[in-house]
């Protein structure tokens with residue numbers, strides 16, 4: 001099964017991904033996570049990506065598409081999982097066209113798109129409160145999902161989670177990623193998730209769409 005999570009920054013894609021992937025034995029392919037892992041290498045390429053990300057700009061389609069192709073065609077993917085959940089990819093029409101062909105070349109197609117709907121002001125409040133544990137990668141929220149007290153978590157705030165960068169990421173989303181909604185509506189595979197619901201209800205809604 002191939003699922004794409006589509007929605008603005010902070011709409012709950014990553015939070016939903018881990019639960020859905022466990023339930024359906026899918027590989028969680030978050031291009032944001034892959035890039036955050038890559039920028040730990042402080043070479044020129046890592047620095048180039050880190051700068052774009054902390055400014056809320058997209059990485060070029062060529063770089064992202066190549067990275068996705070390597071993962072989709074890896075042996076591990078084919079032998080251990082029953083599909084892939086894309087979180088944060090595709091993000092441009094060019095990436096979506098590339099993915100269609102890549103999947104077709106591998107005898108696959110997109111089965112479901114989950115579109116996470118939430119207003120901009122709610123997104124800003126949510127993202128400025130996000131904290132990530134450096135050791136486990138677990139994501140918390142100071143308001144909706146506070147980290148446990150008295151633990152040795154190493155919480156940090158993502159460089160792109162500052163208010164001014166979030167506002168720019170929202171602009172980039174509207175300009176470059178929102179056109180994908182119409183692109184995929186033509187295929188009739190878009191299901192809408194109310195991302196303002198509490199996490200558990202949001203995920204129940206997503207799972208209902210996947211079961212239809």
Ligand code: AP5
Pocket residue numbers: 007008009010011012013014015016030031032033035052053054056057058059060064087088089090091095126127129130131139140141142144145160169195196197198199202
């Ligand atoms: P990426 O990491 O993909 O970020 P994003 O798409 O902007 O999404 P986020 O990770 O910010 O949010 P999310 O929807 O996963 O929300 P979450 O579940 O964490 O991309 C980062 C950057 O990498 C891009 O800006 C770009 O530079 C680059 N990049 C990545 N992919 C690329 C591509 N394909 N092409 C080009 N460049 C690319 O939730 C957010 C917070 O809210 C958390 O604190 C969570 O606990 C809380 N929360 C979640 N759901 C709820 C709920 N229902 N109620 C209350 N709180 C909730």
